Amino acid sequence: MFPTNAVDIGDILDRHGRDGTRLMQILRETQEVLGWLAPETITAIAKGVGWPRAKVEGTAGFYSFFHTQPMGRYRILWSDNITDRMIGNRDLMQALCRKLWLEPGRLSEDGLVSVDTTSCTGMCDQGPALLANYRAITRMTPERVAQMAELIQKQVPVAEWPAEWFRVDDNIRRADILLNNAMRPGEALKAALAREAEADQESAANARSWREGVNAATQGPSAVLEEVKKSNLRGRGGAGFTTGIKWEACRHAPSDERYVVCNADEGEPGTFKDRVLLTRQADLVFEGMTVAAYAIGAKKGYLYLRGEYRYLLDPLNDVLARRRDLDLLGTGILGRPGFNFDIEVHLGAGAYVCGEESALIESLEGKRGVPRNRPPYPVTSGFLGKPTVVNNVETFAAAALIAAEGGDWYRGIGTAKSAGTKLLSVSGDVARPGIYEYPFGVTVAEVLADAGAAETQAVQVSGPSGVCVADNEFGRRIAFEDIPTAGAFMVFDRNRDMFEVARNFAQFFAHESCGFCTPCRVGTTLLRNLMDKIGNGHGTQYDINEIYQVSRVLQMAAHCGLGHTAPHPLLDTLEKFRPAYERRLKSLDFEPAFDLDGALAQARQMTGRDDLAAHLENAE
Amino acid sequence: MTGTFTLDGREIAFEPGQTVMQAALAAGVFVPHLCYHPEFRPHGSCKLCTMKINGRPATSCTMPAVAGMEVESDTAEINDKRRMLVQMLLVEGNHFCPSCEMSGNCKLQALGYTLGVMTPHFTHFFPDRPVDASHPEMLLDFNRCILCELCIRASAEVDKKNVFALSGRGMKKHLVVNAESGRLADTDFAATDKAAEVCPVGVILKKRRGFAVPIGKRTYDIKPINEQAERFKPVAPTVREKA
Numbered sequence A: 001m002f003p004t005n006a007v008d009i010g011d012i013l014d015r016h017g018r019d020g021t022r023l024m025q026i027l028r029e030t031q032e033v034l035g036w037l038a039p040e041t042i043t044a045i046a047k048g049v050g051w052p053r054a055k056v057e058g059t060a061g062f063y064s065f066f067h068t069q070p071m072g073r074y075r076i077l078w079s080d081n082i083t084d085r086m087i088g089n090r091d092l093m094q095a096l097c098r099k100l101w102l103e104p105g106r107l108s109e110d111g112l113v114s115v116d117t118t119s120c121t122g123m124c125d126q127g128p129a130l131l132a133n134y135r136a137i138t139r140m141t142p143e144r145v146a147q148m149a150e151l152i153q154k155q156v157p158v159a160e161w162p163a164e165w166f167r168v169d170d171n172i173r174r175a176d177i178l179l180n181n182a183m184r185p186g187e188a189l190k191a192a193l194a195r196e197a198e199a200d201q202e203s204a205a206n207a208r209s210w211r212e213g214v215n216a217a218t219q220g221p222s223a224v225l226e227e228v229k230k231s232n233l234r235g236r237g238g239a240g241f242t243t244g245i246k247w248e249a250c251r252h253a254p255s256d257e258r259y260v261v262c263n264a265d266e267g268e269p270g271t272f273k274d275r276v277l278l279t280r281q282a283d284l285v286f287e288g289m290t291v292a293a294y295a296i297g298a299k300k301g302y303l304y305l306r307g308e309y310r311y312l313l314d315p316l317n318d319v320l321a322r323r324r325d326l327d328l329l330g331t332g333i334l335g336r337p338g339f340n341f342d343i344e345v346h347l348g349a350g351a352y353v354c355g356e357e358s359a360l361i362e363s364l365e366g367k368r369g370v371p372r373n374r375p376p377y378p379v380t381s382g383f384l385g386k387p388t389v390v391n392n393v394e395t396f397a398a399a400a401l402i403a404a405e406g407g408d409w410y411r412g413i414g415t416a417k418s419a420g421t422k423l424l425s426v427s428g429d430v431a432r433p434g435i436y437e438y439p440f441g442v443t444v445a446e447v448l449a450d451a452g453a454a455e456t457q458a459v460q461v462s463g464p465s466g467v468c469v470a471d472n473e474f475g476r477r478i479a480f481e482d483i484p485t486a487g488a489f490m491v492f493d494r495n496r497d498m499f500e501v502a503r504n505f506a507q508f509f510a511h512e513s514c515g516f517c518t519p520c521r522v523g524t525t526l527l528r529n530l531m532d533k534i535g536n537g538h539g540t541q542y543d544i545n546e547i548y549q550v551s552r553v554l555q556m557a558a559h560c561g562l563g564h565t566a567p568h569p570l571l572d573t574l575e576k577f578r579p580a581y582e583r584r585l586k587s588l589d590f591e592p593a594f595d596l597d598g599a600l601a602q603a604r605q606m607t608g609r610d611d612l613a614a615h616l617e618n619a620e
Numbered sequence B: 001m002t003g004t005f006t007l008d009g010r011e012i013a014f015e016p017g018q019t020v021m022q023a024a025l026a027a028g029v030f031v032p033h034l035c036y037h038p039e040f041r042p043h044g045s046c047k048l049c050t051m052k053i054n055g056r057p058a059t060s061c062t063m064p065a066v067a068g069m070e071v072e073s074d075t076a077e078i079n080d081k082r083r084m085l086v087q088m089l090l091v092e093g094n095h096f097c098p099s100c101e102m103s104g105n106c107k108l109q110a111l112g113y114t115l116g117v118m119t120p121h122f123t124h125f126f127p128d129r130p131v132d133a134s135h136p137e138m139l140l141d142f143n144r145c146i147l148c149e150l151c152i153r154a155s156a157e158v159d160k161k162n163v164f165a166l167s168g169r170g171m172k173k174h175l176v177v178n179a180e181s182g183r184l185a186d187t188d189f190a191a192t193d194k195a196a197e198v199c200p201v202g203v204i205l206k207k208r209r210g211f212a213v214p215i216g217k218r219t220y221d222i223k224p225i226n227e228q229a230e231r232f233k234p235v236a237p238t239v240r241e242k243a
């Protein structure tokens, strides 16, 4: 079993300087050693970092991947995105549970194993996927399920399971400037430094600002910033804010310290392009962060990596180490006195809301991932209250290209209003799922054709929080001025039930609401319950009206983008695929949510009966 | 910034640093609220104070006042949403007003009345939330908790004790106390703490003191909450620095 001595915690605490803002990493590493976070473990950690115990318990209780209850030596979490469901993840999970003699969500009686679902793990192009003790496994099959059950029963450590199971493919199907680039590490940075020397007058001021820590608001390396502004690069994480303006605002915010944060939380179901960028182009991403640090005058950067991508932690740390050796990180980068910058990878622990930039910052500070009140925005008050630039992985990669090749070059690619290229994560009913990089302006139909989609009914662009596009709209373009996207592109053919798609998304939002604000905390659960009621054949017109009412409260009063967008998939499908709802409605009048027969399910289970006489006829 | 903005057509003056809600309350205009408390930094979680500022929805307790804003608050559209927020809170917890010690003094109940909440409307969640009666003087009835975090802020900022915190996420979010046992008796909580008096609903109760005021004389029997704006006027904050 797991060791339980406190010595291990002491080592972990010391490694993190007993610093409460590093609580996430402390909790994760402790759990990796002890298996779970027992009450006395929480107390010890709280003492160690000097925080109130309840606050540590609060952080531990917020994240899906921290357990304050024992969850067994084997924790199997099935990715439950709609794309996993479409290829049978539910049946596979049931099969695994049967073989292990347990129920989903419950610890086995011998305390050995638990099996449950989790939100999309970002392997939609190679599902059904799961996490085994937080290590990603792809392409599950009935044979693998049988083998896995055996390995668990024989108590073979996960590290000794067949290596093939952990294979994660990049599936790059179409590459353009980002994925095709062959820049050597440091090239973009050198170009940025050279550019600044050209703007000669400024170069003296630049060097001085680095040496003396002069406020960058007055003097600093602005040449590269000008290129980023010229490029018209806009954020790739969803909101589409102009990157140059964000950097400039941060640079001008008065402070002695600034931070660069890379958002690699990639929690939007159906999105996996950041995973591939971090696998194939990690240098470019880190280089983009370093360029940003140079432009705004930051000394420290963080890459917030979603917990589902735990397997990328070591490779990314290796890249960082190599970059330090190459003089591309650390003190006096590329021989420039005062150009000091380093990057650390921070691992998340299963919370979609932490992709929201202010929640992400809270999480970086060791707290519950709850979105902050704004204003102030991160560019003036971010990590530890200091000005902070938060950008998506792909945004930083593009910024590195711009530093090397210039803003005009970049602006010439794509459409007039959407410069550059966009990575799409294509999954669902297509012959060739994977990553497609296109210049902005590509039509939905072109993507479908390239991916080998047939008989397509709908595409969910940009994930559950994006838009559901029906076949009469396939001529629309992927661009900020038409269909903006964070990258997800989930394809549904004519055999798919769009109601079940929307229901899956409603379950996702209810599971991921942080619970800070009333409308989203309660409203997402109400929406999920209404969808379940309709899905279970008890819905009426009244329930559809209720969906609209609750949605309006969310759209008006929710605190952050999660709550604002949670109704989208329901409203979109109600508008475009109404029959999928209506054929499930029981009647057009009121029908109670309470299911008389359903209430007897427990009694049936306890008595082992499921015959006709054990069921109540639901009154017509 | 000082200046004025209009609220439902009425001109409201504001002081530097004031939020829209503080300025409104200072001018005697009631604003529905649950997580706001005059002595604490605004929190922005209950969303009862939602207004429309220049046509866009905004949280008035956290939104800094800016000269020239056009603000709508007491409209049918907005009150409709507020009513539903109260209903959401009612079904999320277990609220049985007739047997609650706070009845008549409870803000949630009082807002329900003024917003015209006739039924809970939504299907009850009936969560399982055991009561903590371990403390000799105080009782915690979590069934009524609306997660406004006022007790958390009071205990951290005024009492400097951090007796309360939140754990869980989403619908599973819940109040916890600062003890390994999870029991209030094992914390340093005292009946004289600020945190013992800020709860807007009936969670944090003094034992043997329930129903002290007769029906008819309770806070919101005398006048409905929307006619008591003066009770919530901004005051010098007890603590304003970051916790």
Ligand SMILES: Cc1cc2nc3c(=O)[nH]c(=O)nc-3n(C[C@H](O)[C@H](O)[C@H](O)COP(=O)(O)O)c2cc1C
Pocket (backbone or CB within 6 Å): A234, A235, A236, A237, A238, A239, A240, A241, A263, A264, A265, A266, A267, A268, A352, A353, A354, A355, A356, A357, A358, A390, A391, A392, A393, A395, A560, A561, A562
């Ligand atoms: C609920 C929610 C989840 C989000 N998740 C992500 C994410 O996983 N990755 C990301 O880059 N941005 C995400 N965002 C957007 C970020 O808040 C932020 O706008 C973005 O990181 C800024 O970077 P960009 O300008 O480069 O896009 C999310 C926003 C919300 C409201």
Ligand code: SF4
Pocket (backbone or CB within 6 Å): A353, A370, A371, A512, A513, A514, A515, A516, A517, A518, A520, A521, A558, A559, A560, A561, A562, A563, A564
């Ligand atoms: S909208 Fe949802 S996720 Fe966002 S703050 Fe409110 S409860 Fe949290």
Ligand code: SF4
Pocket (backbone or CB within 6 Å): B144, B145, B146, B147, B148, B149, B150, B151, B152, B175, B198, B199, B200, B201, B203, B204
């Ligand atoms: S106990 Fe009362 S004060 Fe504390 S969070 Fe709950 S409702 Fe608010």
Ligand code: FES
Pocket (backbone or CB within 6 Å): B032, B033, B034, B035, B036, B043, B044, B045, B046, B047, B048, B049, B050, B059, B060, B061, B062
């Ligand atoms: S009073 Fe403004 S959100 Fe609660």
